[in-house]
Amino acid sequence: MAVYERAYKTYSGPLTPEWSRFAILPRFAFRRVFASRLFLAFFVLCFAPPVVGLAMIYIANNLKLLEALGIRVTEMQLVDAGFFFTLMTIQCQILGFVLTLVVGPRLISTDAAHNAMPLYFARPFTRNEYVLGKLTVLVVLLSAITWVPLVLLFATQAYFAGGGWLADNLRIGAGVLVGCWIWLLTMALAALAISASVKRAATAGIGLFGLFFILAAFGQILSGAIGFRWGDMLNLPRAISRIWAAMLGMTPPDMTQLPVPAAWLAVLGFWGICLWVLARKVRAYEIVK
């Protein structure tokens, strides 16, 4: 029917599969976030450290080039667990955090701000699908700047160094992949939980910032000033660094005294709290007691 024929008409065409409908939300969200040139520029900038890493891998595996550049092999940064740990810290804890801070706060708060939730859930679309759709937005964006380039770097190093290196350092590859996923799920769940709890994106942004920095500072005070070793359980970046280090089989410079199981407990507990908040807040109408 042409638009000028203004009459109510029925629809008898095909429908999309129900399982695929969660993907509608990321599609709409990507179009919105990439409409901003500033965000696009930042997103491109996020690939700078992996590109530098790639150059370092190439140089480290090319003796002729090292000689040409006048660098001795002993001076060259080794492509080892420490190399990947540093890149993970940059990609996840710095760039990933900023990306989450830009994209995350708006994801649910814009829907909640003007009561759009009932419109979603009056359709054949569940709360789980809604959360999965919103989570996918952050998971895809964070994946693109974290584990995807780092795993590619690991594969490149394995290619240049030969089969023996891969067999000896398989643990690093697995650690990079799982470690990045731990961080991106933590960030994504935190952003969604805070975004679902407030109706203003700016407030959600401040909340997310505060959650990591204020909580981390409090944890630092507990563990540093008072000497309470479990205080680092509140310092999520540190707790996750502890898990990363254990996975990569190394000791990071600012190693916390927090045992690895306690770090896992902190992360899993945090995920549990985020999921609980989402279960409470993401609904068509809140029942006021």
Added chain:
Amino acid sequence: MAPAAGTGDGGMSAVIELQNLGVRLAGRPILQDLTATIGGRAIGLLGPNGAGKTTLLHTLLGFFPVSSGGARVFGHDVRTESRAIRSLVGYMPENESFIAGMSAVRFVRLMAELSGLPPEAAMERAHEALFYVGLGEARYRKLETFSLGMKQRVKLAQAIAHAPKLVVLDEPTNGLDPPARLKMIRLIKEIRDSGHTRLVLSSHLLRDVEECCEEVVVLKDGRLAAYCNLEEERRADRHFLEVETRGDGERFASALHGLGCEWARSGADRIKIVLPPGRGVRDLYRAAEESEVEIRRLDHKRDSLQDIFLKAMEANGGGL
């Protein structure tokens, strides 16, 4: 008048079936023992504020859990087949509902896609729906810049964009000025008359329901207070006399009985009377004279939705 159940209209299948439906929210009973089978093209949900109209709609959509009894929409159980129900329904909520930062066409397209339409079809129908509700020229504007009337029409557009079998409208004329209200009522009637969809219209405004609906369910304090098939009432076109009297009411009542009138008291000194064929007002005056009753006022009336509503409210022992 407090019927336990409404009746579906003969030939049509039931749209909504309620079987002793009860809903408790935060420990308080909001809906109690609702039983009705409703099957008309346009169903009105009427009741004063807080009667439970919106809670009933939300329960049918699966937003609130059923505490006791059960309910079905097009034969689907609200407890177990909520998704199937929601795939057949288009919902226009009472409150302002939109996503800021989105253009109208993008918003309606998103909602149509979430209802299962492929992207191209959703886009096409979003344009059509916005033209249909009279927002064709404003479809690329951001929703937050719309007036209240325009926002109401966008809500209607997203409710019909995916061509649902049942359109649920919760207070669709809320906050609209008279011209905007008339436009909205005209759209609702057009949708009803298209024959492609059924309507449930919840409102506390009698005029809206009377203009758009064929069946009316009146709720009060979470209970079913009355059921009325407006279409049958209109077809019957029952006129009656409302008489205000002074004197011995009992004698007058027996005189009316003798005349073969249908009658009912509508107050202490008021009687509603339907005269049988062949009888006139003169016979009524004669009967009054013989009963030594003084007729102080006599009005010709037709049973309106307002009467039905007021009776339902009085019968349940409460004012409005």
